[in-house]
Amino acid sequence: xxxxxxxxxxxxxxxxxxxxxxxxxxxxxxxxxxxxxxxxxxxxxxxxxxxxxxxxxxxxxxxxxxxxxxxxxxxxxxxxxxxxxxxxxxxxxxxxxxxxxxxxxxxxxxxxxxxxxxxxxxxxxxxxxxxxxxxxxxxxxxxxxxxxxxxxxxxxxxxxxxxxxxxxxxxxxxxxxxxxxxxxxxxxxxxxxxxxxxxxxxxxxxxxxxxxxxxxxxxxxxxxxxxxxxxxxxxxxxxxxxxxxxxxxxxxxxxxxxxxxxxxxxxxxxxxxxxxxxxxxxxxxxxxxxxxxxx
Amino acid sequence: xxxxxxxxxxxxxxxxxxxxxxxxxxxxxxxxxxxxxxxxxxxxxxxxxxxxxxxxxxxxxxxxxxxxxxxxxxxxxxxxxxxxxxxxxxxxxxxxxxxxxxxxxxxxxxxxxxxxxxxxxxxxxxxxxxxxxxxxxxxxxxxxxxxxxxxxxxxxxxxxxxxxxxxxxxxxxxxxxxxxxxxxxxxxxxxxxxxxxxxxxxxxxxxxxxxxxxxxxxxxxxxxxxxxxxxxxxxxxxxxxxxxxxxxxxxxxxxxxxxxxxxx
Numbered sequence: 001x002x003x004x005x006x007x008x009x010x011x012x013x014x015x016x017x018x019x020x021x022x023x024x025x026x027x028x029x030x031x032x033x034x035x036x037x038x039x040x041x042x043x044x045x046x047x048x049x050x051x052x053x054x055x056x057x058x059x060x061x062x063x064x065x066x067x068x069x070x071x072x073x074x075x076x077x078x079x080x081x082x083x084x085x086x087x088x089x090x091x092x093x094x095x096x097x098x099x100x101x102x103x104x105x106x107x108x109x110x111x112x113x114x115x116x117x118x119x120x121x122x123x124x125x126x127x128x129x130x131x132x133x134x135x136x137x138x139x140x141x142x143x144x145x146x147x148x149x150x151x152x153x154x155x156x157x158x159x160x161x162x163x164x165x166x167x168x169x170x171x172x173x174x175x176x177x178x179x180x181x182x183x184x185x186x187x188x189x190x191x192x193x194x195x196x197x198x199x200x201x202x203x204x205x206x207x208x209x210x211x212x213x214x215x216x217x218x219x220x221x222x223x224x225x226x227x228x229x230x231x232x233x234x235x236x237x238x239x240x241x242x243x244x245x246x247x248x249x250x251x252x253x254x255x256x257x258x259x260x261x262x263x264x265x266x267x268x269x270x271x272x273x274x275x276x277x278x279x280x281x282x283x284x285x286x287x288x289x290x291x292x293x294x295x
Numbered sequence: 296x297x298x299x300x301x302x303x304x305x306x307x308x309x310x311x312x313x314x315x316x317x318x319x320x321x322x323x324x325x326x327x328x329x330x331x332x333x334x335x336x337x338x339x340x341x342x343x344x345x346x347x348x349x350x351x352x353x354x355x356x357x358x359x360x361x362x363x364x365x366x367x368x369x370x371x372x373x374x375x376x377x378x379x380x381x382x383x384x385x386x387x388x389x390x391x392x393x394x395x396x397x398x399x400x401x402x403x404x405x406x407x408x409x410x411x412x413x414x415x416x417x418x419x420x421x422x423x424x425x426x427x428x429x430x431x432x433x434x435x436x437x438x439x440x441x442x443x444x445x446x447x448x449x450x451x452x453x454x455x456x457x458x459x460x461x462x463x464x465x466x467x468x469x470x471x472x473x474x475x476x477x478x479x480x481x482x483x484x485x486x487x488x489x490x491x492x493x494x495x496x497x498x499x500x501x502x503x504x505x506x507x508x509x510x511x512x513x514x515x516x517x518x519x520x521x522x523x524x525x526x527x528x529x530x531x532x533x534x535x536x537x538x539x540x541x542x543x544x545x546x547x548x549x550x551x552x553x554x555x556x557x558x559x
Contacts, residue, residue, distance in 0.1 A: 175374035
């Protein structure tokens with residue numbers, strides 16, 4: 001792998017890091033399989049691209065993207081808790097709806113940011129180097145995001161988030177409205193996914209309505225890779241594992257793309273298949289190992 | 296003062312499986328009453344407790360605590376006034392969270408769980424003192440996940456959590472039935488101690504008639520969703536298990552046998 005490919009993988013790993021932290025929040029903390037992120041990640045990209053094109057500061061556009069993502073997630077939470085729709089189906093409905101909404105937001109299928117200012121400009125101008133700016137900035141931001149989540153999970157509200165996933169009856173008996181916790185947590189998770197989308201569109205220079213396809217599987221794969229490699233004994237450890245999992249996953253993909261065997265090489269279009277296989281393997285290997293052990 | 300008036304609850308309403316679980320319960324509970332509730336399987340004991348706690352909505356009737364009518368309050372809102380201990384020792388505590396985190400959540404029952412620190416230093420002192428009276432050594436294991444504790448330890452912790460903030464009424468739903476006899480005895484002793492110390496009002500469902508006669512100051516017997524027997528302290532003190540069975544026969548004219556009804 002070249003140095004540029006390596007830095008590119010780091011950049012992607014950290015940019016997707018927010019998404020992975022969000023997926024950890026829904027899948028692991030809340031036990032809520034949320035596919036909304038396939039729509040909220042491009043939503044974040046679309047909102048950020050439109051905002052920047054309209055002359056809004058790139059950093060402010062990140063905030064707008066997060067607000068949009070939060071609303072998308074909250075809709076999924078409301079469909080699930082207030083209307084009693086199965087969580088998986090509720091999130092698929094929001095995801096499908098977001099495809100149309102994202103097209104409306106941008107007014108076209110994709111939008112380029114060529115020549116527009118981005119969050120990377122201040123760093124690039126400081127002379128750190130075009131290829132180092134994004135990994136550095138995104139790494140810094142994602143660590144800040146991780147610390148913010150760690151703080152949140154240790155607050156009184158954070159404890160109710162964890163309890164809502166682990167034992168809803170118990171936390172209801174303590175006077176907590178689990179519906180509200182679910183709506184807020186799924187909203188927060190999707191604001192993180194939207195932030196990933198906004199960062200990605202600014203570093204890639206374009207937002208595309210199809211950039212969200214397979215997001216949830218990639219996010220889940222990163223969470224599982226992280227857990228397997230770095231453990232998840234405490235909340236802090238698990239959050240760090242999720243973030244590092246995201247980086248490792250992107251590095252693995254960069255490696256796979258550089259793989260060549262005679263005429264055959266892996267193309268980006270193969271990545272969804274590979275990721276799906278990776279998740280299946282990660283989910284079934286522990287079970288297989290137990291079976292073999294018992295024999 | 297808790298007032299339950301003409302409480303009716305049916306399951307599977309309008310279907311062939313319709314079951315009339317509560318057929319009009321009238322009950323006035325005075326402050327400080329410790330009522331034991333007995334009855335055969337399907338009598339409506341657990342349904343009554345679940346309707347009080349708000350886990351089940353009610354068809355008709357009223358539930359009042361003091362001046363407040365909470366007949367249609369959601370479960371989480373009632374939790375400010377009502378605390379409960381379940382039969383399943385795993386239901387009352389949150390396994391992946393630590394002992395102190397569980398207690399911290401119970402210490403905010405019915406209040407806002409905001410963005411302040413989950414467990415504060417001052418809380419820890421209180422938790423240590425409270426845990427000490429359980430005599431289980433849990434005061435030295437504040438940061439251990441609750442999932443590491445045994446069923447009896449978890450049930451004792453649940454009891455402590457249910458009384459950490461004084462409830463208007465404590466609901467105990469066969470909370471010792473899933474424990475081994477020795478542990479059950481310890482948890483029961485702790486129950487009596489906590490109820491007495493805090494002057495709590497309590498409803499305890501049990502299948503053990505001896506227990507029902509020994510504990511509390513009042514006993515009610517349910518059958519077919521109705522209260523068929525309601526005796527106060529004086530009368531209860533004179534009663535024997537045979538008398539309870541006798542009462543039951545005379546009221547219902549049916550045979551009162553159940554494999555879960557323990558005679559000794």
